[in-house]
Amino acid sequence: xxxxxxxxxxxxxxxxxxxxxxxxxxxxxxxxxxxxxxxxxxxxxxxxxxxxxxxxxxxxxxxxxxxxxxxxxxxxxxxxxxxxxxxxxxxxxxxxxxxxxxxxxxxxxxxxxxxxxxxxxxxxxxxxxxxxxxxxxxxxxxxxxxxxxxxxxxxxxxxxxxxxxxxxxxxxxxxxxxxxxxxxxxxxxxxxxxxxxxxxxxxxxxxxxxxxxxxxxxxxxxxxxxxxxxxxxxxxxxxxxxxxxxxxxxxxxxxxxxxxxxxxxxxxxxxxxxxxxxxxxxxxxxxxxxxxxxxxxxxxxxxxxxxxxxxxxxxxxxxxxxxxxxxxxxxxxxxxxxxxxxxxxxxxxxxxxxxxxxxxxxxxxxxxxxxxxxxxxxxxxxxxxxxxxxxxxxxxxxxxxxxxxxxxxxxxxxxxxxxxxxxxxxxxxxxxxxxxxxxxxxxxxxxxxxxxxxxxxxxxxxxxxxxxxxxxxxxxxxxxxxxxxxxxxxxxxxxxxxxxxxxxxxxxxxxx
Numbered sequence: 001x002x003x004x005x006x007x008x009x010x011x012x013x014x015x016x017x018x019x020x021x022x023x024x025x026x027x028x029x030x031x032x033x034x035x036x037x038x039x040x041x042x043x044x045x046x047x048x049x050x051x052x053x054x055x056x057x058x059x060x061x062x063x064x065x066x067x068x069x070x071x072x073x074x075x076x077x078x079x080x081x082x083x084x085x086x087x088x089x090x091x092x093x094x095x096x097x098x099x100x101x102x103x104x105x106x107x108x109x110x111x112x113x114x115x116x117x118x119x120x121x122x123x124x125x126x127x128x129x130x131x132x133x134x135x136x137x138x139x140x141x142x143x144x145x146x147x148x149x150x151x152x153x154x155x156x157x158x159x160x161x162x163x164x165x166x167x168x169x170x171x172x173x174x175x176x177x178x179x180x181x182x183x184x185x186x187x188x189x190x191x192x193x194x195x196x197x198x199x200x201x202x203x204x205x206x207x208x209x210x211x212x213x214x215x216x217x218x219x220x221x222x223x224x225x226x227x228x229x230x231x232x233x234x235x236x237x238x239x240x241x242x243x244x245x246x247x248x249x250x251x252x253x254x255x256x257x258x259x260x261x262x263x264x265x266x267x268x269x270x271x272x273x274x275x276x277x278x279x280x281x282x283x284x285x286x287x288x289x290x291x292x293x294x295x296x297x298x299x300x301x302x303x304x305x306x307x308x309x310x311x312x313x314x315x316x317x318x319x320x321x322x323x324x325x326x327x328x329x330x331x332x333x334x335x336x337x338x339x340x341x342x343x344x345x346x347x348x349x350x351x352x353x354x355x356x357x358x359x360x361x362x363x364x365x366x367x368x369x370x371x372x373x374x375x376x377x378x379x380x381x382x383x384x385x386x387x388x389x390x391x392x393x394x395x396x397x398x399x400x401x402x403x404x405x406x407x408x409x410x411x412x413x414x415x416x417x418x419x420x421x422x423x424x425x426x427x428x429x430x431x432x433x434x435x436x437x438x439x440x441x442x443x444x445x446x447x448x449x450x451x452x453x454x455x456x457x458x459x460x461x462x463x464x465x466x467x468x469x470x471x472x473x474x475x476x477x478x479x480x481x482x483x484x485x486x487x488x489x490x491x492x493x494x495x496x497x498x499x500x501x502x503x504x505x506x507x508x509x510x511x512x
Contacts, residue, residue: 020471021334021512022049026327030414035301038329039345044215048332048348053078055512056086056330058470062511063278064093064324066102066358066391068365071466090324094317097138101392104134105357106277109419110184112168113148114396116377119168122217123159123375123382123395129168129392132161143270143314144259147185151255154222156213163221166208170412174202181205185258185292186237187269200235203244204254223249237265261310264289271305272296274319276416278329280350280511281343288416290305297344333512352419352511356406357390363437363503364389366468368446373398405430423509430503441496451495457482459497468502 026047030033037072039049052060057077061069069077077089113120136146153162162317166172177189178201182190190198209224212361227247232244232351236257238465244250245408258266276282283302284290295303305319312318323329328346335348342348355363368458371390375397376381382398390403396411406427407420433436441447450467455462461481465473473481481498 020474021052021055021456022332023052024050026050026331028144030322031304032301032322032326032479033328035298036326036346037040039298039301040347040487042457043341043345043411045339045342045347046337048335049330050327050330052350053085054471055332056463057089060086060089060093060324062219062354062358062468064102064320065096065098066105066355066361067098068362070428071463071487074145074466074470078416078429081223084220084323086330090321094320098391100134100138102429103137103183104130105391105393107133107137109409109411110414110416110499112411112414113394114162114168115382116375116397118170118412119396121164121168123397124141124217125161125164125219126395126397126486128158128161129164140315140508142267143177143316145314147266148255148259149260151181151185152249152252154249155220157219157221158215161223166221167219171301172208172210174205175361177205177208177361181254183288185269186265187272187284187288188237188265188390189289189291192291195422197235197237200241201237203232203234203253204242205251206232206234206244236476259314261270265308267314268302270316271309271319272302273307274316275302276322278320278323280347280352281346286307286416287412302422313438321433350511353423353509354419354511355419356403356408357393358404359406359509360390360400362508363440366503367440367444368449368498369440369444371400371402373400373403375399380428402430402436415499437500437503441499442500447495448492448500451492461498464498469505 001286015374026033026037026049028037037047039045040502048206054074056073061067061073077085079399082088095216102380102460111133112125112130113121115123116229121129145448150162153160153161157164158165165180169176171177171179178198179190182193182201190201196397207224209222209227211222212371213220217497224368228244228246234242234243234244234250234254236254240257242250242253244253256292257263261267272282272290273287276285276287283296283298284294285297305322308322309315309319329349331347331349332495333349333351335342337347343350346398353359360371368384370388372386373384373388373390373393375395377397382395390400393399396409399408407419407422409420410417446467450463451460458478461478465471467476
């Protein structure tokens with residue numbers, strides 16, 4: 001890449017001009033905001049200003065769909081002057097197909113959808129499991145039904161996909177299953193519980209049986225009554241003792257208790273997770289480490305979200321709407337209070353690097369190119385078709401060097417911390433000078449089309465900014481680029497260089 005475009009624009013955009021990212025003061029939009037604003041007032045925290053429309057459209061697409069908006073979508077939104085434009089955008093995004101794609105990826109991380117070692121679901125079962133998860137999200141299946149189907153599933157791993165919840169546990173003994181159940185549906189780490197509490201929960205899974213069939217890699221998960229001892233009891237996490245009989249699968253008893261509206265763990269866990277997914281930090285942090293000595297930073301807010309979820313019959317999209325429409329969510333990423341309490345109490349939107357899959361798809365969308373995703377282990381060897389997006393990969397074993405470098409989780413434990421969005425020197429070097437990125441830009445059909453369809457350099461630059469940063473360039477940026485373009489570099493190469501500069505900015509690499 002040429003030096004003429006590097007220094008000035010990188011320094012220019014590193015400043016993050018406030019006028020691009022902020023507009024107006026936040027005001028409470030509902031009960032959620034009133035609770036948060038009251039906490040800020042009690043603690044003397046000064047919240048950030050509201051984010052601008054250009055920031056909001058990019059943020060909403062990334063947080064809801066896991067993808068960048070197209071330039072025409074940005075222009076349409078920025079040209080909309082109606083006061084409810086943000087609310088209407090949120091409603092549209094929640095109904096798009098990509099919502100199911102992106103959140104199926106997130107749930108596949110938690111549910112350990114992986115064909116190969118050490119999970120060993122095998123490809124056919126992993127694909128079936130993924131399709132079931134995505135279909136559940138696409139139809140907006142109530143969360144209590146989603147959990148109950150996973151917990152009580154019996155049948156073939158190929159034909160009854162939810163049974164793969166049990167097959168995706170590395171330790172299939174009752175204690176191992178209990179640990180996975182507590183982590184997934186209660187946000188708790190059972191290995192930190194007293195032994196009696198962990199054993200009591202494990203007893204509900206004492207009769208989970210596994211048996212092979214004559215079909216290659218098929219396995220049946222079933223209620224094995226022969227494993228039940230006479231007079232055996234189990235203990236719920238709240239201390240209630242339950243006598244087990246051969247008449248009913250103990251898993252059904254536990255599931256009924258878990259999803260009951262008054263359960264103190266179920267709604268709390270998923271409400272806290274959704275908040276952490278959208279705001280970058282749980283009300284209880286970490287979101288899968290709920291315990292008495294790790295209290296919520298804002299108990300009233302968490303209790304409010306729980307009540308809303310239960311009242312909405314476990315409709316997760318209701319929680320999304322509540323949070324996304326709040327001014328708490330719509331704050332700028334530029335803090336006005338730099339004390340640690342400001343971050344703990346959500347007084348600004350936290351900067352977070354794009355996930356590996358989202359970043360890979362964004363680079364492909366910008367350049368009009370594709371990536372090659374394979375599973376190198378021959379069970380069987382898997383090659384995804386050209387054009388497959390990283391977000392929609394159905395199996396954690398199917399990957400690429402780019403995804404591995406940028407922290408895609410291995411899907412071995414179901415812990416949120418498996419995913420690493422930490423920026424490393426190797427990642428920076430890859431984006432700056434790898435042949436992989438250079439070839440994408442050099443062979444980009446989309447950048448060539450952008451140059452052909454634009455009238456003059458200013459329109460080219462405008463369109464490139466809309467494509468990569470989801471905003472128009474400032475006058476200062478535009479003038480800097482135009483003045484530097486007079487060095488005699490061919491237009492096509494100049495645009496490739498500018499695209500390279502923009503994808504190496506923090507503004508592109510981070511959610512803001």
